[in-house]
Amino acid sequence: MGQPVVVGVDGSPSSLDAVETAAREAAVRGVGLRLVHAFGRTSSHVPRSGPPWSPAGAGVRELVDGTLAEAERRARDAAPGVELARDVAAGDPSAVLVFASLTASLTVVGSHGRGTVAGLLLGSTAGQLAAHGHCPVLVVREAGRAGGPVLLAVDDAPASAPAVRFAFAEARLHGAPLTAVHVCRPGSADAYDGAADPPFVTYDRGHLRDHAEQVLDAALAGCEQRYPEVTVRRRPVIGRVxxxxxxxxADARLLVVGARGGGGFTGLLLGSVSQAVLHHARCPVAVVRDGRE
Structure with missing residues (x-):
C-alpha cells in the first residue's frame, strides 16, 4: 500500500466535509486514510525537520474523543473499505500537517476551521501548507460538480508541470474529463476590476490567443501521451485570471493550480489571484508545488 491520504480534523463541519473527500480520494488511490487532529497556539514558524510537538506531550492521544469518532464515522460512510489511522498532536495545526505531509500522497483540509487559534483554515494554514507542504494540498470548499471536469490552470512557468501531472492523474482516477485553461493577461487588464478592458490597453488578440494555445500544447503534450484515456479540452482565454x-x-469537480517551492506562488497564483482562488473558488482546490508529488 502506498503513502496515505492525510486529512486535518478539528470537528468543524468544514473539516468533516474534508474527511469525506479525503476518504474517497484514499479509496480511488488504494491507500489508507490518516486522521490528524492538532491543537495549540498558531505560529508563523514551520520547522523544516523534526516533529512540531514535544514528545513529552505524547499523552495527548488519550484526549481523543467524539471529534475523531465522528470523523471516523464520516470516513467509513464515504469509503467503507478504507483503512483508517488517527493521530492527535499538541502544536500549531499548520506545522503538524506540514510534518504529516512528509509521508502523505495528499493532504486535505477544510476551508473553515474552529476559530482562529486551533482552526485549520481560513488563512495562514492554507498558505503554510501550500508553501511548505511536501505533497499536493487539497482545500475542500464547496462540493465539486458531480460529473464535472478536472479544471487545470496552466502556467507558462516550470512550476506548472507537477500540477499538470497531478491533474491528469486525478482525471484518470475519477474517470473525469480534463479542461486545461491558460489565461493571457492583456496589458494591465488582469489588475482591472471593470467589466471591460480600460481604454489605455492595446494588444493583438490573435497573437495572445496563439501564444495561449502554444503554452497549452507544450504543457499538455507529455501527459496526453501518458494518459490517452483522459479526454482533454483546451481553453485559451484572454482576460482576467x-x-x-x-x-x-462553478462547473468543475476540482480546480488544480501550481505553486513554486520556497513559499511564493508563481504565474497564475501571484498575490491576490491566490487569495481569490483559495477563498472564492466554487469547487475544491488542489495546490501542487513544484517539488515531490
Missing amino acids: RHTLVEAS
Whole structure:
C-alpha cells in the first residue's frame, strides 16, 4: 500500500466535509486514510525537520474523543473499505500537517476551521501548507460538480508541470474529463476590476490567443501521451485570471493550480489571484508545488 491520504480534523463541519473527500480520494488511490487532529497556539514558524510537538506531550492521544469518532464515522460512510489511522498532536495545526505531509500522497483540509487559534483554515494554514507542504494540498470548499471536469490552470512557468501531472492523474482516477485553461493577461487588464478592458490597453488578440494555445500544447503534450484515456479540452482565454478561474470553477469537480517551492506562488497564483482562488473558488482546490508529488 502506498503513502496515505492525510486529512486535518478539528470537528468543524468544514473539516468533516474534508474527511469525506479525503476518504474517497484514499479509496480511488488504494491507500489508507490518516486522521490528524492538532491543537495549540498558531505560529508563523514551520520547522523544516523534526516533529512540531514535544514528545513529552505524547499523552495527548488519550484526549481523543467524539471529534475523531465522528470523523471516523464520516470516513467509513464515504469509503467503507478504507483503512483508517488517527493521530492527535499538541502544536500549531499548520506545522503538524506540514510534518504529516512528509509521508502523505495528499493532504486535505477544510476551508473553515474552529476559530482562529486551533482552526485549520481560513488563512495562514492554507498558505503554510501550500508553501511548505511536501505533497499536493487539497482545500475542500464547496462540493465539486458531480460529473464535472478536472479544471487545470496552466502556467507558462516550470512550476506548472507537477500540477499538470497531478491533474491528469486525478482525471484518470475519477474517470473525469480534463479542461486545461491558460489565461493571457492583456496589458494591465488582469489588475482591472471593470467589466471591460480600460481604454489605455492595446494588444493583438490573435497573437495572445496563439501564444495561449502554444503554452497549452507544450504543457499538455507529455501527459496526453501518458494518459490517452483522459479526454482533454483546451481553453485559451484572454482576460482576467481571477475572474476566469473562479467562474470556470462553478462547473468543475476540482480546480488544480501550481505553486513554486520556497513559499511564493508563481504565474497564475501571484498575490491576490491566490487569495481569490483559495477563498472564492466554487469547487475544491488542489495546490501542487513544484517539488515531490
